Amino acid sequence: MYMNKxxxxIISMVALVATIxxxxxxxxxxxxxxxxxxxxSADxxxxxxxxxxxxxxxxxxxGLIAAVFYAVVLSQIFTVSLDYKYQSVQTTLVSQKVRLDS
Known part of the structure; x- marks a missing residue:
């Protein structure tokens, strides 16, 4: 069944309010x-x-401990992945500035 945003x-807000x-x-x-x-105490x-x-x-x-743990792990993964800069490891003679004179 398809649900729009x-x-x-609304369902998540109702669940949050019920939990609180x-x-x-x-x-x-x-x-x-x-x-x-x-x-x-039995009766x-x-x-x-x-x-x-x-x-x-x-x-x-x-549940709160598990949710906080997963939030911390995901935030660390996103932080590391956003700080990663792509660098080409492919080297050519031109990138090394080698003279091709004979």
Whole structure:
């Protein structure tokens, strides 16, 4: 299916906003219930939600580390490739300024 640039930009912006919302919600919920203590953590909805928030933050953190790594590697590759200057390795008698007199 063919997608034009405006649709792909809209989809990427929605994904970015959703990721930021999940991260901020997880941090806010975790910090709001930091002093939560319960006796039965298996059936506690707050404890299960804290576990879900923790796992989402860990997975986002892992993805962020991978994204930063790939961005750094790509930027280094582009920097090196842009600084490269083409030089001809082909030498001729004229380029060496050899006199062709007999």
């Amino acid at each position: 405006s649709h792909s930009r 919302f999940v991260m901020l919600f997880s941090v806010a919920y975790s910090s709001g219930h930091v002093n939560h203590h319960c006796n039965d 506690c909805p707050i404890c299960s939600m804290l576990a879900q928030c923790e796992s989402s933050l860990k997975s986002l953190g892992t």
